[in-house]
Amino acid sequence: MSRFAVIIPAAGQSTRFGGQQKKPFLPLAGRPIWLRTVELFVTRPDVEQVMLVISPDDREEFQRRFGPNLIFLDIDLVDGGAERFESVANALAKLRDAVTHVAVHDAVRPGATAELIDAVFRRAEQTGGAIPALPVADTLKRVDGDLRITGTVPRQGLWQAQTPQAFRRDWLCDAYARRHTIAEAITDDAQLVEACGHAVSVVSGLVTNFKITTKTDLDLAELLHRATHDLPTEPKPGRPFDDESY
Numbered sequence: 001m002s003r004f005a006v007i008i009p010a011a012g013q014s015t016r017f018g019g020q021q022k023k024p025f026l027p028l029a030g031r032p033i034w035l036r037t038v039e040l041f042v043t044r045p046d047v048e049q050v051m052l053v054i055s056p057d058d059r060e061e062f063q064r065r066f067g068p069n070l071i072f073l074d075i076d077l078v079d080g081g082a083e084r085f086e087s088v089a090n091a092l093a094k095l096r097d098a099v100t101h102v103a104v105h106d107a108v109r110p111g112a113t114a115e116l117i118d119a120v121f122r123r124a125e126q127t128g129g130a131i132p133a134l135p136v137a138d139t140l141k142r143v144d145g146d147l148r149i150t151g152t153v154p155r156q157g158l159w160q161a162q163t164p165q166a167f168r169r170d171w172l173c174d175a176y177a178r179r180h181t182i183a184e185a186i187t188d189d190a191q192l193v194e195a196c197g198h199a200v201s202v203v204s205g206l207v208t209n210f211k212i213t214t215k216t217d218l219d220l221a222e223l224l225h226r227a228t229h230d231l232p233t234e235p236k237p238g239r240p241f242d243d244e245s246y
């Protein structure tokens with residue numbers, strides 16, 4: 001039977017999000033985003049190990065604020081790197097022996113569902129590697145620095161990649177071992193596996209499994225989470241939205 005390790009990168013700078021706090025540590029419907037994401041995986045019977053990757057700069061505050069959560073959840077905390085793929089590489093160095101497959105899921109995609117994770121994991125078991133993705137629905141424009149359109153890109157065959165992305169352990173580890181030979185920017189894990197010549201399969205992604213990149217994304221995630229979990233969609237008078245007791 002397959003045993004999955006799940007790597008959850010949360011070591012980015014949240015540059016596009018802005019503000020004082022980094023986005024994975026902000027509340028979503030009263031609980032930290034990273035925690036909501038981790039909870040999608042920790043109780044799964046096919047998951048052997050969960051690793052949360054955070055910046056070394058955040059470790060002290062993270063331990064202070066969330067230390068008890070870590071013990072309760074039995075997850076490993078790993079130091080991140082300057083780029084997402086370096087954060088993932090650091091976690092791959094700490095895989096437990098029993099792990100047969102590895103999944104990588106952004107800490108800031110709390111909208112994944114058990115059904116989506118099932119679909120990705122089962123497809124990865126069958127084919128060696130799978131990711132969720134959605135076909136591009138809008139017309140795509142190439143735009144220059146002066147905000148002038150310079151071309152229209154045919155969208156046929158273009159899909160938007162999501163996470164979790166899951167692979168055979170040997171495929172992902174071999175691909176990461178060769179990461180320094182890749183010339184272009186590395187923006188997801190499948191890209192490295194593809195570069196090794198492996199065919200990576202796609203399963204149908206979810207519109208609601210979007211990456212929280214900007215503040216608008218967080219507002220949308222908050223509304224969606226409240227709607228799907230039957231929580232109030234307006235703060236009660238005198239009580240903030242991030243009140244755990246809602």
Ligand SMILES: Nc1ccn([C@@H]2O[C@H](COP(=O)(O)OP(=O)(O)OP(=O)(O)O)[C@@H](O)[C@H]2O)c(=O)n1
Pocket residue numbers: 008009010011012013014015016017024053080081082083084085087106107108211212213
């Ligand atoms: N060096 C990095 C960069 C990103 N990430 C994580 O990878 C996920 C997807 O990255 P993104 O949403 O682009 O986050 P940031 O890199 O923080 O965003 P920005 O580019 O706006 O700074 C996030 O959970 C982020 O914390 C990471 O672990 N290590």
Ligand SMILES: C[C@](O)(CO)[C@H](O)COP(=O)(O)O
Pocket residue numbers: 084106160161162163187188189211
């Ligand atoms: C991995 C990813 O979430 C797939 O869509 C995405 O590529 C990460 O985005 P980033 O902004 O380049 O970190």
